[in-house]
Amino acid sequence: GELYCSLPNPRNVRFESVNMKNVLRWSAPEGTGDGVLYKVKYSVYGVGKWIRKLECRNINRTWCDLSSETSDYEEQYYASVKAFLNGRCSDWIETARFNPLTDTKIDPPVVSVSSTEKSISIILTAPEKWKRSPEGESVSLLQVYPGLQYNVSVLNKKTKKRWLFSISNNTLLVPWLEPGTAYCVSAQIHVTTPLLHSGFSKEYCISTLKDKVA
Amino acid sequence: GPCRVSMSMAEIRSGFNAIKANIQARDPIRNLSILSYPHSLHKVKSSERCCITHQLFTFYVDKVFKHCRTEDSYINRKISSIANSFLSVRRNLELCHEQNKCVCGQESLGKLKQILVNYEGLNVTSAAMKSLGELDILLDWVEKES
Numbered sequence: 001g002e003l004y005c006s007l008p009n010p011r012n013v014r015f016e017s018v019n020m021k022n023v024l025r026w027s028a029p030e031g032t033g034d035g036v037l038y039k040v041k042y043s044v045y046g047v048g049k050w051i052r053k054l055e056c057r058n059i060n061r062t063w064c065d066l067s068s069e070t071s072d073y074e075e076q077y078y079a080s081v082k083a084f085l086n087g088r089c090s091d092w093i094e095t096a097r098f099n100p101l102t103d104t105k106i107d108p109p110v111v112s113v114s115s116t117e118k119s120i121s122i123i124l125t126a127p128e129k130w131k132r133s134p135e136g137e138s139v140s141l142l143q144v145y146p147g148l149q150y151n152v153s154v155l156n157k158k159t160k161k162r163w164l165f166s167i168s169n170n171t172l173l174v175p176w177l178e179p180g181t182a183y184c185v186s187a188q189i190h191v192t193t194p195l196l197h198s199g200f201s202k203e204y205c206i207s208t209l210k211d212k213v214a
Numbered sequence: 215g216p217c218r219v220s221m222s223m224a225e226i227r228s229g230f231n232a233i234k235a236n237i238q239a240r241d242p243i244r245n246l247s248i249l250s251y252p253h254s255l256h257k258v259k260s261s262e263r264c265c266i267t268h269q270l271f272t273f274y275v276d277k278v279f280k281h282c283r284t285e286d287s288y289i290n291r292k293i294s295s296i297a298n299s300f301l302s303v304r305r306n307l308e309l310c311h312e313q314n315k316c317v318c319g320q321e322s323l324g325k326l327k328q329i330l331v332n333y334e335g336l337n338v339t340s341a342a343m344k345s346l347g348e349l350d351i352l353l354d355w356v357e358k359e360s
Binding site for chain 1: 347
């Protein structure tokens with residue numbers, strides 16, 4: 001039968017999602033030291049049947065990867081956690097409704113740069129959607145978010161002058177630059193519908209070639 | 215379909231995002247979705263998109279928003295601004311419908327009928343709040359297709 005549930009509840013039960021790698025996380029019940037174990041279940045909104053996540057049964061960690069179970073981003077989900085300690089248990093504590101399409105965070109794009117004497121060319125690669133295994137089919141977030149755009153920042157290290165570009169395709173040529181000068185490039189992903197954006201990537205710096213004539 | 219309607223989706227989406235957690239938390243019914251049960255909107259043929267979009271906006275304007283009052287004035291203001299956006303979008307879609315570019319086929323009529331059955335299967339306040347909480351399902355579908 002059901003244990004008497006007088007254990008304090010797990011706290012802050014929520015999905016944390018990056019590039020649709022959807023991980024359920026929570027904090028241990030207040031005032032409980034080591035030894036707390038947890039069970040996890042999840043459900044698809046509109047279907048409602050709770051499904052136990054077997055790999056997260058009687059675990060002592062405070063997270064559970066539900067990426068596989070929530071990979072259809074045309075659906076919404078709930079997940080729930082229950083804590084156990086010395087024969088006592090907590091209530092089942094649920095997340096808010098989770099929509100992978102709008103509730104995921106997006107990593108910055110990968111930036112690669114090359115230069116000539118007076119120009120820099122930039123190639124941007126959007127991150128991939130989480131996949132079950134490395135051999136699995138790669139799906140770019142560009143396919144998930146057709147409205148995906150890039151904001152690109154180019155900084156002249158000498159003059160500290162900065163340009164900002166907003167582009168839809170993934171390549172950018174910046175012309176009319178000074179030869180023999182260092183430029184630093186950083187880029188961000190911006191999705192218009194639904195409204196999402198990544199942070200800016202780290203800076204990738206490169207120098208234009210020295211002027212052969214000079 | 216041929217009816218390309220420019221919609222202020224960002225406006226509706228940001229209004230909804232501001233109240234999504236609050237509204238969805240008021241809906242305890244997990245095993246029924248007004249828009250997605252038994253089949254997701256995403257399964258609908260794109261040729262019937264214009265009709266379903268028009269009918270769904272009419273559904274929200276005529277049936278849902280009027281029953282979505284809460285005790286929270288901030289939430290109520292957000293709901294009425296979303297409703298106003300829906301009204302202007304519905305007006306645009308009306309033009310399409312009048313110009314006969316928005317043909318409703320069997321599939322869309324069946325889908326819309328199911329949505330009404332789902333809606334009328336609950337008491338009106340629960341049904342309206344659930345429908346409001348499913349706006350992201352509608353927006354995701356409309357944005358994906360456009």
